[in-house]
Amino acid sequence: MQTKLSSFWYFLALISANSLAQELCFAPIAPIELDSALTTGQIRVTAQHAMIQQDTLAEFDGKVEIDSQDSKITANEARVNRNTQSLKASGQVTYHDKFIKVSSESVDLNTSTNELLITDTTYQLAAMNGRGQAKTIELNQNSGVALNDVSFTTCPEGHEDWRIQASSITLSPDQSWGEVSHARFYIQDVPVLYLPYFAFPVTDARQSGLLYPMISSSTATGLSYEQPYYWNIAENMDATISPRLMSERGVQLKTEFRYLTVQHSGQVDLEYLPTDIATDSEDARYFYRFVHQGTFLDNWQVSAEYNGLSDSNYIVDLGSDYYSRADTHLYQTLGVSYYNDQLDFSLQFRDFEILGEHANSYRALPEMKLNYESELAYGFEFGLASELAYFDNNTEFGPQATRLHIAPSIRYPYQTQWGEFLAETSLLQTYYRQDNIENTSLAKNVSRTLGQARLYGALAFERQANWFQKDAVQTLEPKIQYLYTSYQRQTDIGLYDTTRLFSDFDGLFRGQKFTGLDRISDKNQLTVGLTTRLLDDNNREKFALSFGQIFYLQDIQVAAALEQNDRSALAAEIDWQIGSKWYAHTEAQISSVTDKVERSSLSLEYTSSKDRVAQINHRYVRELSGEEINQVGITTSWPINHQWHWVGRWYQDVKSHRTVETYAGLQYESCCWAIRLVAQRHLSNRYDLNGSQSTNEFESGIALQFILKGMGGKSAGRDMLTDGLFGYRRPYLLN
Template identity: 35%
Template sequence: MRFPLTLAVCVTSSAVWADSAPQDQCLVKIPDQVRVSEQPLDETDPAIRVQADRSDAQTDAARFEGNVRLTQGARRIRTESAEVRQLEGTFSATGGLVYEDPSVVISADSLNADVDDNQARLDKAQYWLNGQQVHGTAESLQIDGEDSLLLTGATFTTCPQDDPDWLLEAKTIAIDAEEEWGQIWNAKVKIFDVPVFYVPYMTVPVSDKRKTGFLFPNISTSSKNGIDLAAPFYWNIAPNYDMTLTTQYMSARGLFLQTEGRYLQDWGAGRVNLEYIGSDRLVDDAPERWLLHFDHGGKLDENWRLYGNYTKVSDDNYFNDFSSSVQASTDNQISREGEASYYTDNWNAAIRVQDIEVLGDSEKPFQVMPSLSLNYHQPDLYGPVDFAFSTELTHFAHKRDNHLTATRWHVEPTLTLPYQAPAGSLTSELKLMQTFYEQRDPNDQLEDFVSRTLPQFRLHGQVNLERDMTYRGDRYLQVLEPQFQYLYIPYEDQSDIGLYDTALLQEDYYGLFRDRRYSGLDRISDANQLTLGLATRFLDDGNRERAQISLGQIFFFSDPRVTLGEEETMNRSNSALAADLQLQASDHWFLRGGIQFDTESGHTNKSELLLDYRLSDNRLLQFSHRYVPDLGTDVEGNSIDINQAGVRASWPLTDEIYFVGNWYYDLNLDRSVENYAGVQYESCCWAIRLAYHRHLNTNYDDVDFTTINPRDDFDSGVSLKFVLKGLGSTGPLGVTDMLNEGLFNYRKPYYLRN
């Protein structure tokens, strides 16, 4: 005789628990009285075992009475009375009936099963999912031969308590075990026993598989967009294809449509984004505004790699006006690039194209169309000497007609003699940089053909010193790392070479030990300089790094003469003094700071400071300050600096309510730049968030890039988000996404090595 019940349905929700609702507190507690047995059983054992106080076996039937227990593998049934009719192929049970397997526990008044068809019906059923937060009741629960469920007069909830905060009542719920999703007809959702909406038909996930359906809408208001309502729809096209379509209505602008499609293949993964608003009422003449984005990354085999990224928007202010998953409003440029590369153990080659668009800037950068590169590395070429060779052939095009274009070929062989020991290292490097330019200048201001040959010598050494020390009774290991670098590159006039991909690099502590002052190859600065640096690290008894302090400066034996043209020739004996500090003062206090200080003028070139007090991931306070001078001039010709202070906080007010807020202030203009405050309630089965924001708008149309205009255009508004966990949500609200709200994302102030 076959055992008639073979349940394998696992109903789960898509929610993931946040800090304020720990998972172990949110799982459904199955009552002990409905457990059949706590003893583990052999799931592979096909034999049916029956225990009962009394049994009566006849020719066509067998009856079992009193404390009846049936087991087959990991499936178990407990009941007071059971009857098996062998000839008819039926099984029935009544009285305190409980069914249990690794996935589900069901209690019911009665069970009737067709053994031959492997179908069963349980009346007045109550079900719980093992290890999940899903449970409910059903007037009738039917199981077919494919282990699928049909529930009539059913309820469904993910709240762990017997009296749930929200409950879905439905006329019919059909759960497909093979497809792992459920269909619900004539459903109404109750919150605190009050009906809030009715749904004639809906689907819900019954596993961790993705499922097609509507997600929860987002509602907000702002002074810029008015009332903002977004309704996302998720389409699970295939296991390796999906799409999210969002219809967003903004009362001040109009109807905004967003589509994001994703794919995953053996040869790579990527996404496609399309966004469109047909008539933006906030812009003169109500133009069409749109976005097109595509990105792909992957490999064809063990050697070939492919990468592509393309974004096109209708206008420069698109990211300032619309919230997009493609790019943030703080990004002021769009990069479009494609690359195919081939890798082996000793060499790699690549072909690349790139087009960068600076938003709001009338001067367009050059396009890389294309660039061919080859890199070869042979360690221990001759004894301890390593050899490296790189070459690059690049064509710089431009979107404008009759504009400067060029082709550049660069060759760079390098010999390196490294010496490594526990006490330190010494590396000698000799390099020859040969560059050829073919330039087509319609204004005849640059030479048609330029050849540049520059040797480079670099000597870098570092010493590692250690000592044990005690501070306030605690033992530490201090590591002292003094280092030096001598760099020599002779001077060559490069004023006949155009600027195609070159910019000045930042001189932080680690940047002091670069061998280049500029990015790109159009300017290679002459150098006769010595860099001195000193770094020290402190490690505790657990070998965890508690502090790191770095200090360094470049000393020029001769003034660098190569510039980018707009700079004045340097007449100075040293660079800015660069210092970096990372400190974990205690288990909860963290500090990171950096400064570039001009010792000759007494001015600060750049500084940044972050101070964190962190008790846990959702209990933190952060104080920050950043200063960058001479970014431009205002309309009156005065220098413009970034001089901003900020405070960010995340703190639980109760076990289920927490607060996140930030405030950033411009110390020069005496005004706030961004304010954000959000309060969120989250229980095990639902969450709600109310947030307020106010931040400075950016509009490239009213910016003159020769000056910087002070602006007083702010966007402010209120948003409300509500989630019933396990009912079509993409996951609960949490601290992390609140910390990432706004222009300035949260950054940890420490990157200490553990």
Template identity: 40%
Template structure:
């Protein structure tokens, strides 16, 4: 039988919604088998296309359609057995079985009535399924308004029908796409049809809009904390302000309050965090314990920038005892920095206020109040030379040291000649380093002087040549490059024991450090030099310009004995002079091998040719497969870290067991002491409607109130614990979890070192 059809002019139903911004996990897409609804092609606004086996016109304004009725509008499609439309009153009444579908949902029901004038639609005995996000259920009555969905005597779950782990039954469920949240009244949470919890009222997100409410809690247990629970509360203060308030209960320690406030304006963005513990039951000698963190970045206008980064804690062991998201347990100092920068067309000026809080039994560092530095970003050009002028004015203070105050003025004019070509380049630099000090303090039995003026020239000559050729090593039709490098550096020797050390430390002796023009991080010590550095780097690239291999080797050759580095005194207190190892024939190498798309090898070594010993070395082997498969084995060695020899091996692994289960683990062992340093393992289960994580750890505890030289290597104390996270998806929080993030909970974080630049 041929279908009858008609095109009627009616106000369109306006059940318009916005898809959940959160992507549907791949393992849940199978349950969303219904295609996303699309409007009928060519259908104009405020019109309906109606098809049926039979139609009976009742007067001039009403019609009754029967037999496989199909109604299409720009916002929905309705399938029914019969439908009655009254155009005068703007009413639509349909009888079922009925299937209603729009961009967000598909609903089966026994009957439908709608007011086409105010765009209200009601379905009776409804079963609904959201089509662009997880969510389904039943309702005795389902009412669709212009921007919200109301369900009466209804149920809701994000689980598939064949495995309904949890569900909510409520007298009323309201889903507002405009607000982005759902509300339930007189709700009962059921686990496998067993009532677990009664909630008279609660809300949950249905898209990415924010709203105040409790986030998913976590629970754990450890030797140090005992039973530990966290219950975060999110406070959506305004579109550009929010806060998270987290009570953290630890049965062995007490109740800690963790807070974080975030803000965003046209010029500023940042956060302020405060963690407070009134009394630590495990440390009766300590008073209140707290952490304060403030971080902000500001763009005042096109030229001026500002930033603040401040972290303060009540005691040195706060991080090792309690942990924090704003600092790492392995941190040995905390930064407090305020920076104001001006960026002009030729000059950049930085005004910095800086202080370091050194944790543990170490000498405190100097504060810089202030440090004003300027650098020339756009050099003057004269006779082919680039002329620049850089400098700084700094004031340092530390009342605990023999030199308790100092003002330093450093000026560094430089003439530079640079020639660059595709095949080679040449750089020559001649600098004059002029530094003046005014120092205050106790000069008794020291070589320090109140007023010091130091002038040193510095000459640097650097050149490199670029070779390349085709190669079939590692890859067909590949490209290999070879870049030999040669540098000559000269700085005359000058005694500097009359100058304190305010912000200067020795830089790393790796391959990239061989070609630096300075050995120290600042100007309190300017190392003498009369040396050549010879090195080379070779790389292999695929046709897609992917780097598959690189090898860099280099060594410094000294032309005079007085230019060789000597043991440098790197503390500014006359009572506690110490030395730092130096090496007269330093050889360094770095290499990376990526011979297969899943395998990576990174390694490096620093070797003292004269002393015939390895200074430092590291090697890392990575396997990164599909579906977040990860294995990393690493080894690191250093012959002198604060007077201790370090040799450790580590293992990271992240392995999906199947579509739902994921396993992670990390293990680190100290080969010098013959003991494990940390063991972390975790298991994650994730389905369409719920997720569960459990992690266990055993890690060495650190006491920063004990000096490094006084540590009992055989009397280490370990902390063991277990932590749980559980969430019903669709009732708050994200519905997708990254098991590899669990590897960040340990002392040693997972990283891919071959992507790091020195």
């Protein structure tokens, strides 16, 4: 009996599970206290008065309590008839279990057939803002649960802004679907929707059916309505099919297919727009994506990701769940890898889909890496890093190269609580075979041999200190590194996977100025850094200051154009937890040549609760791809009162004196419903016919959303922060 009745309460719990109000509109039910000594099928009846007739009829009166293993019934009166095997409770009856509390005028139970009838009921879900009424609740072990003239709402009593009224709800045994007949949806007391029949899931098992629609509006798509349909194909396989109607673009079909096995998982996404009515072209527009992860044999893994689209403006015009309008490359990779405690191996094919006229990236077809680690005697360690790769460019005249790199090393690490030490020496041997190099300064065959030595040490000191008149622990953590790398001319080697790295404080100790292996800079340098922290009584960091610099002991030849002084830029950063609600982060790199700031970021944030946030950001880069970056931004999420919530975001390009993004959202939220208005404007980043990205066109959008809590809606004041071009984040760092 209890199992079948609980299925209905589970259904009601499902549709109200997302009701996350900012305030508790009515108190949850107190947890029920059950007697664990009772066994299955056993009941205990207590009352102020009892009368038993010849062991066949029992009548109870006054504060009647009927306890079972998983439920409790209270009433003014109860009558148990052993001949008819029935129990009837009446007079202010309550039924209470861990899912629900029901109040009614009478409860009738046939103990032989396990049939239960509750009349004139009101119910409330345990620990959830869901409640309603039912004329009768009938339960039968064979036919299941039937509710007649039933209602449901998440609104508090006396303030039913919305409710669902149904003639009947039935739940059949061993079925994962319930059936509703003659359902009427009311706003206040006004009926707005009628459904003669619909079905709903009563378990957490996946079920095929319609999902909640997505409605939006923008200058790019016009009014957009997307209606997903979920298809539960098999236990390990499903799909989502989403027709999308756009007033300015036409009808698009979006599909997502997922599969899962014991060792493998993957997803296939296909999007197709047969004709874009906003353009003069009759060509179809599409996007596809395939992702796979898996394991096979012992310690072997396989991975794949392949993306493609019809044109460079597809993501800008139609949006994407996987890429943003700022992305310029789409991944196309296939890889196999092996690992154990000492060795790891990977084989990868890496290509890109290039958007617009961005520089073509080299494809690695393939790229193999093998790394080996082994312990030697007396604490020494041996390491071997190796790589074999073939680089190809999809341009007709681009150089191609095969690269083999082997780097054995011996190191001695030592670590204690008060410091660490590392001594390491390496031999870097690289061989290149380069083709298609006519009219270039590149050589056909290049062999490069470099030696490298590294000494690194760090200490940690502590002392008792005072921080704003509170006891604290201050640390002093100096670190020093000597690095030597021999020189060899490398201008006859092409750049295949190599770009310059920017050095923040941590990057000072990296020892390399470039990604990849095509340029390994000669070095004879000393790096010095210092960090000091203040920790409170709970060992939480309240303040941290770090700064450091590289001192060049001789002129650098490979990177001579990048370093024009005997020292690097001074790198510094500060993290400061100002009280319990304020947080500040800043970092900067100051040129040792001009004494000017080359890169900097500053962020100040106030957070008093999960939905009360204010953040100010500024970032500056003197030169990045020939451009100066100087931007300031403000992000806020602030409740006006218990019902009204406001979110805003604004980013300004200080150099060009223009706003690059604005976002504003206003939401009203009651206990059981909410309405949200969002407006935004940002750079569109569209590509022109020549493949150049526009920096002058803007896209605007406005959306109105009505949310019913308990019907898939939820409080989303903080969620609005994640929308837009930049989105909310903790204070960001510069790469």
